[in-house]
Amino acid sequence: MDLKLAGRTVLVTGASKGIGLGIAQWFAREGCALRLAARSKDLLEREAAEIRKSARVEVRTLALDLSQDAGRGKLIEACPEVDILINNAGDIPAGPIEEVDDAAWRAGWDLKVFGYVALTRHYLAKMKARKRGVIVNIIGAAGERPIPAYVAGSMGNASLMSMTLALGAASPEYGVRVLAVNPGPVATDRVMKISKKRAKAILGDEERYAELLKKNPFGRPATVDEIAASVVFLASDLSSYTSGTIVTIDGGISKRAAV
DSSP states (O other): OOOSOTTOEEEEESOSSHHHHHHHHHHHHTTOEEEEEESOHHHHHHHHHHHHHHHOOOEEEEEOOTTSHHHHHHHHHHOOOOSEEEEOOOOOOOBOTTTSOHHHHHHHHHHTHHHHHHHHHHHHHHHHHHTOEEEEEEOOGGGTSOOTTBHHHHHHHHHHHHHHHHHHHHGGGGTEEEEEEEEOSBSSHHHHHHHHHHHHHHHSOGGGHHHHHTTSGGGSOBOHHHHHHHHHHHHSGGGTTOOSOEEEESTTGGGSOOO
């Protein structure tokens, strides 16, 4: 399906792997120019080279730490104008409140919560001025169904959901859309790491993590493509009446009765 995105410039943060990389690959197949940001220069360059080879689109990489004001400032300076912003960079630590200390909590929020806030503040103003643009926040289903063993992430996600709903309600007045996707469990390296930690806590052996994953809907986590395809569609003009909305893709987990 042609989503009419060819020629648009898309900035994806956390784009070196996982959901961010998947989103970048899908936008590339639609003919978009890419601006990819993440901490790992080597990973970014390798994946960017593959995208250029397969999709033949312009790809610029920015190896930056978006948890810091300096990193965010360099990103904004290098990418002053984009048509679509995908806020995706984040790594909030798992664990109950007793285990996540202040330093780890703040580091996780500096990257995901305050990183999203800072980039949204800048690019939303730019988009309002030119009367067009889309911001999609990749958040997480724990924001709508908080998890005690992921308290820092649940709280951070809930705050970003509130930001999305508030901004997306008003942004259509300026021709801009702000929305979010809440993935549930997705087969990424980060989810595998969290699953192993849970397996060790629950089953006493981190290598038994697959037993926990089988409890997901359809007996598995979502694939990256299942999330990325939805994000790209929502960012396209085929979804041009979607704003102030959070689309949850978790196989129905967040709607299940608590047990």
